[in-house]
Structures are given as C-alpha cells and as structure tokens.
Amino acid sequence: MSLKYLAALLGAALCLPAAQAHITLEQKSAVAGSSYKAVFRVGHGCDGAATTAITVFLPEGFVGAKPMPKAGWQTEIGKEKLAQPYDSHGTPVTERAAQISWRGGLLRDAEYDEFVISLSLPATPGKRWIRVLQQCEKGQNDWAAIPVEGQPRPRFPAAALDLLPAAEAHVHPH
Template sequence: MRKMLLALATAAALPAMPAVAHVTIDPAQATPHAYVRAALRVPHGCGTAATTRLTVRLPDGVTGARPMPKPGWALIIAPREATGAPGGHGSAPEVATITWESGRLPNEHYDEFVLRFRAPNEPGATLWFAVRQECEGGAVTDWSEIPAEGRRISDYPHPAASMRLVPR
C-alpha cells in the first residue's frame, strides 16, 4: 500500500507533459495579422518507417503562404479555389496546401518543414494546421483532429498542429 501511495504522489508531483508524438508548429503563438515564419516539427516516422511526404492544409484566413524549399525534397503548392478578390503587389493565388515530397526523413531523426504566411486578424483564435504524414511502405498518419469544445488536445491520438493568435 505504501508503494502505491508513493507512486501516486510521485506521479502527481510531475509536471504535465505535452504530447510528444505528433507534428507541432513553432511558434505556438503569433500576433494577429502579422507575418509569421513557422516550422512544422516532425518528431519521427510512421512506426519505424521513414517519412517521405508531408502535406499541410492551411487554415481559412491564412494568406500569402510560401514554403521554404528543402534540399532533397520537391514542393507542390495547391491553390485555394478563386474567390474573385483582387491580388496585391507580388500576389499569387492563395494557398490551400503545401506538400514536401520525394525526400526521406528516417524515423531516428526529426526535422522541420518551414513556411511563411500572414495570420488572420482574429485575436484569440486558434489556427489548426492539419498535416498528412506519409511514410515508406504506404503507412499514413493524418494529424488532423481538432478538439471539441471542452476537450484537450491530449485527448486525441492524432491532433492537428495548433497556433494561438494573441494580442501584442
């Protein structure tokens, strides 16, 4: 009984650990309507298989997205459907998804896939970046679950990467 109470007390004293098995985005917070350089962090492959393709679906309201080329990986940029809104200086069609493919990220390593975009002007909003991770042998993991009201991200096995928009 004493061992069990000691184990419970020790577990309760440990800090809450964030989920480490999913794709995350850094920074986790950004300023509304600001340009953001963000990195999708991929901590491992699928089981023991290497990651060979990564696709991120950009949240509504994110504009001006541009990926950073990654040596050894090909880029595919899929535009959103046309909205009829005129573009500004140097504008291109808005981006729906960005895919890095034909590279190889071994399971033993982690890496970052970088993009730049303008955050929507919505203080307090959370942006959810759904990420599809494809690996050798056909394994696929969709990091796309968005927590329901009152639930925590840790309640889900495959949460989407999230970024909170906070005022300056």
C-alpha cells in the same frame, strides 16, 4: 517518498515522449494579421516507418504562403481561388496556396526535422487548427483531429496556432 507518488512520477515520465511526438508548431501563438514563420516539427515516422512526404493544409485566411526549400525534397503548392481577392504591394492577388507538400525525401523514424512556411495570418484572433498529412514508407498519419475540452487528447491532433489580438501582443517602446 511514497510508492504511490513514485509510480505517478514514473507514469508521467513514460508519457512524455508520446506527448512530444505529435507534429507541432515551434511558435504556438502569433499576432492576428501579421507575417508568420510556421515551423512544423516532425519528431517521428509512422509506427517506425520513415517519413517520405509532408502536406500542410492551410486554413482559410492564411495567404501569401511560401515553403522553404529542403535539400533532397521537392515542394508542391496546391492553389485555390480566393472568394475575396486582395492587394499585395500594388498587385491584385486572386488565389492562395491552400496546401504545401514536401515529397521525395526520407526522414527516418529515429530522426527529427522541421518544415517551414512563410505566410500572412488572418486578421481575426482565435485558435486555428492546421491539418498535416504525414506519409511514410508504410502507412500515414493524418494529423487532423481537433481536441475537445474534457475529452481525451486525440491520437493525431492537428497543429494548433493561437492568433492573438494586437493589443495582447508584447509591444516594444519606440
């Protein structure tokens, strides 16, 4: 094995933890217009400081959002009026959860946790970027940058969700 090849392998191995350290979604794709369980994975704090709050900013078209409670954390739901109300099981819906926060807990830098939201996705396929603000005992990480093809990956990229047309989704025969 050449020294150049070994150095490249070692360099790639050293980059792995940093690449996996972002706040990401467990399921990176879903069917447009379907129900979705968004599991946000938080793998570290802010430059060594423990995480004390997570706020997820839901893109337009994401509706019916409900956070999963977490022991030791309080949830807060920020709502906004809908431009186009919709019907949910015979009840008119005029507002949506635009942001969901978990506060008051403590997630140490060396620990990992997940924050879960159940919601309905927009019917239009395409990539959606979800901003997540991570607040810590010291500082914060604003996971909001949208990567640009051909450019270096941003330090704090937003979580990506690819909404697939129903025809592309795996369908089980009846």
